[in-house]
Amino acid sequence: MQVKKLKNKTSRYSLINVICKYITGKKPRIKASDIVNHPEFNKNYHIPGVLIRLQSYPHICYYIDKYLNHLYRFDSYDPELFIESLRLILIQNNITKKDLYYPRYVDNQLKLVKLFREYLDLVRINYNDSDIQSLLFLYNNGIIGEVHVDHLKQTLGYKVSKAKESNDFPSISSESVVSSNQIKNSDEIKQLCQNIKEYIKNREICKKCSLYNNRPVILETNVKSIEKVDVAFIAANPGREEREQDRPLIGKSGQLFRKHILDKLLYQFPNLKYLLTNCILCSTNNTSEIKGVKKVIQNCHSNLINILGLFKPDLIVLIGEHPCRSLNINIKGGITRHNSKIIDNRIVISVHPSYVLRNPNNIKYLDKVYETLHNLISNQISSNKVEEEKTKIEKSDQITEDCILIDIKHFDETVIYIFYDTKEQKKKYRTVEVNFPVYIKSGGYGDCDIIEDSVDFVCYLTNKQRDQLLRILNKKLIETVELFPSY
Numbered sequence: 263m264q265v266k267k268l269k270n271k272t273s274r275y276s277l278i279n280v281i282c283k284y285i286t287g288k289k290p291r292i293k294a295s296d297i298v299n300h301p302e303f304n305k306n307y308h309i310p311g312v313l314i315r316l317q318s319y320p321h322i323c324y325y326i327d328k329y330l331n332h333l334y335r336f337d338s339y340d341p342e343l344f345i346e347s348l349r350l351i352l353i354q355n356n357i358t359k360k361d362l363y364y365p366r367y368v369d370n371q372l373k374l375v376k377l378f379r380e381y382l383d384l385v386r387i388n389y390n391d392s393d394i395q396s397l398l399f400l401y402n403n404g405i406i407g408e409v410h411v412d413h414l415k416q417t418l419g420y421k422v423s424k425a426k427e428s429n430d431f432p433s434i435s436s437e438s439v440v441s442s443n444q445i446k447n448s449d450e451i452k453q454l455c456q457n458i459k460e461y462i463k464n465r466e467i468c469k470k471c472s473l474y475n476n477r478p479v480i481l482e483t484n485v486k487s488i489e490k491v492d493v494a495f496i497a498a499n500p501g502r503e504e505r506e507q508d509r510p511l512i513g514k515s516g517q518l519f520r521k522h523i524l525d526k527l528l529y530q531f532p533n534l535k536y537l538l539t540n541c542i543l544c545s546t547n548n549t550s551e552i553k554g555v556k557k558v559i560q561n562c563h564s565n566l567i568n569i570l571g572l573f574k575p576d577l578i579v580l581i582g583e584h585p586c587r588s589l590n591i592n593i594k595g596g597i598t599r600h601n602s603k604i605i606d607n608r609i610v611i612s613v614h615p616s617y618v619l620r621n622p623n624n625i626k627y628l629d630k631v632y633e634t635l636h637n638l639i640s641n642q643i644s645s646n647k648v649e650e651e652k653t654k655i656e657k658s659d660q661i662t663e664d665c666i667l668i669d670i671k672h673f674d675e676t677v678i679y680i681f682y683d684t685k686e687q688k689k690k691y692r693t694v695e696v697n698f699p700v701y702i703k704s705g706g707y708g709d710c711d712i713i714e715d716s717v718d719f720v721c722y723l724t725n726k727q728r729d730q731l732l733r734i735l736n737k738k739l740i741e742t743v744e745l746f747p748s749y
């Protein structure tokens with residue numbers, strides 16, 4: 263068969279496919295020397311790129327790692343000889359090109375390579391093409407998740423998917439989004455509300471309140487039982503519509519709030535758990551009916567705290583001035599001045615929707631609150647996903663005596679230990695937060711020994727802090743050598 267000449271225009275990435283075709287073909291039309299002598303060939307890039315396609319055959323990876331590593335150490339091996347050896351192994355095991363693993367979405371892979379390189383350059387970590395291929399391998403196997411990738415993008419200043427800033431939310435069909443108006447309290451939550459009403463009826467402080475004879479409206483939530491929620495919205499007090507339907511925030515102001523904030527959040531985050539309530543639980547036709555509003559807020563404060571204690575929200579949104587007063591939040595200068603303000607990374611202040619009803623141009627204030635909440639919830643969900651991924655890895659990959667440590671990778675502030683289970687013949691992973699101890703002993707240089715079991719202080723550094731410390735020490739060492747060349 264006539265040998266086909268390899269084109270010089272073959273791209274760097276396509277060359278991996280050429281090598282895969284060669285090592286799985288019984289009668290290849292090119293030679294290994296043609297591949298190695300190709301101007302785009304780089305053994306530190308292409309050899310790992312080929313090996314990553316063998317991840318479906320851990321016994322072959324294990325064989326190469328155990329019996330061939332001593333022949334191909336670091337950069338000293340002959341890539342042509344390695345490719346020929348790999349070809350013989352695959353042919354012997356009847357592995358064809360179709361049997362190899364090919365990462366999906368090539369464009370996405372190339373973007374990830376660029377992202378990894380930019381991040382490693384930013385933190386000034388020395389790396390090579392093999393390290394990049396290892397990171398891609400971890401990504402393709404779900405060890406590095408989309409949450410980690412989004413974190414890298416944010417670190418590098420790239421835009422991560424944000425909320426739709428368009429105000430054309432009403433144009434979204436009712437079939438594509440569940441309106442909060444359709445959500446009803448479960449039987450357990452209804453019983454809770456009834457218990458709170460009975461508590462208010464028998465509470466001595468409430469009996470002395472000017473609103474005691476008014477019907478209370480307790481809360482609304484989309485959780486089926488008493489459990490932790492993601493966000494709690496606290497308004498002033500129920501109105502006439504709320505009293506009639508026994509639901510908070512259901513009148514004109516409430517509908518505006520649901521339309522521009524709550525329903526949008528439920529559309530973006532379908533699994534969002536929310537709570538609606540008021541700082542004053544008893545209803546009125548309007549706020550002017552509340553006599554001694556400060557005293558009423560104070561009397562009802564413990565009721566609000568008890569409700570928040572049951573549902574333990576991650577975020578609290580205070581709608582208007584009265585909820586801010588209830589939680590002792592200073593809004594000096596007016597509520598609009600503090601709109602969308604974040605306090606302790608947990609409390610968000612919002613203008614009351616009635617402010618927008620009086621002047622539709624003020625809708626920008628609610629849009630700003632929505633944008634703030636979207637970002638906070640996105641960050642919270644990202645953090646939760648990271649913890650879930652770590653827990654999933656720790657639970658699924660039990661390291662036993664049959665496991666051999668084959669590699670260690672640093673990613674962001676996490677160390678990933680890669681094991682090979684000789685019994686199950688598969689790789690396993692364990693993630694550990696970076697925590698490097700640095701031991702410090704007081705005294706001069708002459709007081710220090712190479713081995714010292716007595717120290718005065720110890721501190722723990724992250725991976726980035728450790729690299730910074732090493733650079734500083736290296737710089738100091740070079741300066742010392744230059745000052746004292748005979749030292």
